Amino acid sequence: MTKPWLLYGANGYTGALIATAAAEQGLRPILAGRNKAAIEALAGKLGLEHRVFGLEDAERAAAAIEGAALVLHTAGPFSATSEPMLTACLRSRAHYLDITGEIAVFEACKARDVEAKARGVVVLPGVGFDVVPSDCLARALAEALPGAVRLEMAFQALGSMSRGTLKTMLEHIGRGVQVRRGGKIETIAAGSLQRTIEFSGKPRTVVAIGWGDVSTAYHSTGIGDITVSMAMPPGQLRGLKVLGLLAPLLRRPTVIRLLQAIVGRAVHGPSEQVRESAHAELWGQATAADGRTVEGRLRTPEGYKTTVITALACVQRLLAGGVEAGYQTPSSAFGAGLVRELPGFSLEIGGVRVVGQA
Numbered sequence: 001m002t003k004p005w006l007l008y009g010a011n012g013y014t015g016a017l018i019a020t021a022a023a024e025q026g027l028r029p030i031l032a033g034r035n036k037a038a039i040e041a042l043a044g045k046l047g048l049e050h051r052v053f054g055l056e057d058a059e060r061a062a063a064a065i066e067g068a069a070l071v072l073h074t075a076g077p078f079s080a081t082s083e084p085m086l087t088a089c090l091r092s093r094a095h096y097l098d099i100t101g102e103i104a105v106f107e108a109c110k111a112r113d114v115e116a117k118a119r120g121v122v123v124l125p126g127v128g129f130d131v132v133p134s135d136c137l138a139r140a141l142a143e144a145l146p147g148a149v150r151l152e153m154a155f156q157a158l159g160s161m162s163r164g165t166l167k168t169m170l171e172h173i174g175r176g177v178q179v180r181r182g183g184k185i186e187t188i189a190a191g192s193l194q195r196t197i198e199f200s201g202k203p204r205t206v207v208a209i210g211w212g213d214v215s216t217a218y219h220s221t222g223i224g225d226i227t228v229s230m231a232m233p234p235g236q237l238r239g240l241k242v243l244g245l246l247a248p249l250l251r252r253p254t255v256i257r258l259l260q261a262i263v264g265r266a267v268h269g270p271s272e273q274v275r276e277s278a279h280a281e282l283w284g285q286a287t288a289a290d291g292r293t294v295e296g297r298l299r300t301p302e303g304y305k306t307t308v309i310t311a312l313a314c315v316q317r318l319l320a321g322g323v324e325a326g327y328q329t330p331s332s333a334f335g336a337g338l339v340r341e342l343p344g345f346s347l348e349i350g351g352v353r354v355v356g357q358a
Contacts (some may be wrong), residue, residue, distance in 0.1 A: 029048065079096060093120060124330070136339040145294040183208065
């Protein structure tokens with residue numbers, strides 16, 4: 001693979017994991033970000049080229065990524081950074097990838113589909129744990145049950161979160177939860193939609209959350225009713241009720257910034273031991289108008305380890321060519337079979353088990 005590509009936000013928790021894994025695999029990305037000292041230190045450690053620039057000026061950012069075939073954007077919160085980076089990529093005709101899980105960011109990327117096609121640029125957000133595993137599961141279920149009208153998915157992720165992920169969650173925690181009904185995205189009260197799903201042989205209560213598939217699975221499958229839920233222990237379920245009472249307060253920008261500052265000082269992300277030992281399980285069910293259903297399950301490595309694996313897999317496949325320009329989801333770009341080729345992934349659809357590499 002000789003085409004140059006750029007990893008932006010390389011000094012962040014997830015970005016550094018991806019940069020290290022890329023160097024170990026001989027992929028040699030150009031490391032980039034706004035923190036000069038951190039980027040230079042990481043590039044020196046890994047023996048990689050680097051560039052330092054911010055995203056305040058799209059023209060300067062476009063000039064900084066000139067010559068790169070694609071940009072893997074890992075610097076959140078993507079609600080603030082995705083639009084300027086995507087604009088820079090379109091101007092420089094570099095393919096755009098990111099690791100967002102934010103519904104609004106997916107929808108904003110989709111809105112630039114025509115522009116991206118005209119520029120010959122692939123726009124592929126969500127190449128991490130959000131949303132490669134769930135997007136491929138959704139597409140596999142839709143292919144197993146053509147004409148499905150409802151899609152329900154849930155997951156249990158064992159491990160902890162990075163400061164970037166928690167900061168993003170804080171931006172949305174007071175705004176309710178998004179689901180898709182009749183093809184349109186709607187907001188419901190946090191904690192208001194629950195059910196029981198079995199994970200690892202044990203029943204777990206799952207609660208609807210505003211996961212990225214509310215956007216992406218619709219574009220991948222055409223299914224109009226989509227709900228995504230997450231398994232929560234009893235303590236978190238009780239906490240949801242408290243958050244519901246505090247929702248007006250949690251929507252205030254000053255409160256959000258204060259909480260993000262606390263997270264920035266106190267949270268670092270899961271240790272290497274956790275990343276190597278934990279795992280995630282995903283469940284999905286597609287339902288047809290006549291009531292027929294197909295279920296599927298997908299087991300993956302721990303979430304951040306999954307992000308490293310899936311992001312680099314998408315980079316390599318996109319650099320190899322053959323993906324149509326414009327907005328894409330992981331499964332529309334590479335098919336549901338993408339997860340069958342990845343180490344540590346195990347997919348089961350309708351009782352037929354398909355296992356990835358050991």
